Amino acid sequence: MSEASVIHDIGYQRYSGPRLGRSAVFGAIYIHGLRAAYGLGRSAKSKIFPWLVVGIVTLVAVILAAVRAQTGLLPLNYIQFADAMSWLIIFFVAIVAPELVSRDMRAGVLPLYFSRPLRAADYIGAKVAAMVTAVCGLLAVPQFVMFLGAAFTTKTGMRGVWHELGDLLPAWAYSLLWALLFTGIGLLIASLTGKRAFAAGGIVAVFLMTTPIVGVISILHSATAQKLAGLASPMSLISGVGQWLIPDASTGIFVGEFGPVYLIEALTLIAACMLLLLARYRKVASL
DSSP: OOOTOOOOOOOOOOSSSSSOOHHHHHHHHHHHHHHHHHTSSSSHHHHHHHHHHHHHHHHHHHHHHHHHHHHHHOOHHHHHHHHHHHHHHHHHHHOOOOOOOHHHHHEEEEEEEEESSOHHHHHHHHHHHHHHHHHHHHHHHHHHHHHHHHHHHHHSSSHHHHHHHHHHHHHHHHHHHHHHHHHHHHHHHHHHSSHHHHHHHHHHHHHHHHHHHHHHHHTTTTHHHHHHHGGGGGHHHHHHHHHHHOOGGSSSSOOGGGGGHHHHHHHHHHHHHHHHHHHHHHHHOOO
């Protein structure tokens, strides 16, 4: 050691605090993803579209509640409201899904995530939970606004409130099914590219390109083909499930005796998207 060398004691000590582990990392990714979905903690420009969507769906719910209170008529029930807002939700997912996963790929931070006690399943689970929560919120909160409007203006007292609640709860389950399908497709497509524009275009294209197929099949003269036409598009697929499980839903999709087929395909599609997502990120984590 030279005479000019000096050893400095900077008081370094080993960390002796609690080790939070995987659950804390999962929760942190979930909270961050949910905040990112609505542009919280980001620039003002990033907040414009998410909160514009929130404002539109909430305004529609308020108008529907006001119309019902004044006229007694119900232009859209809770389930029809979810169907009517579905295209707006698609564009929301097309913006948010790339924000949740494509940015991590482009920034090259995935190796940092997986260097911690975090598995691919944890990462995907947190991202899926954040997206599902965000989409459910966009549908469930306005539906609750409609419920409040009906509950406070009912003329049959608590019986009317319980009746409205009986209509609301199945609609929330229906909205959850929408959210799971949108999330599965949106995150799977977004995970394939680090470019957000390409990911957003791919998500919208999946829904735009499959919807006309339903119209073509439905004009065939075969009654069976008409009942099965909704299977060709994710949009009509969920509507068909809702029509079968909730006969009063009036989603506009006639499924006849093929309701179980719609449900099986919907669950299979959601499960396939989740498994493909998991396989995609397990491959990344192993690199």
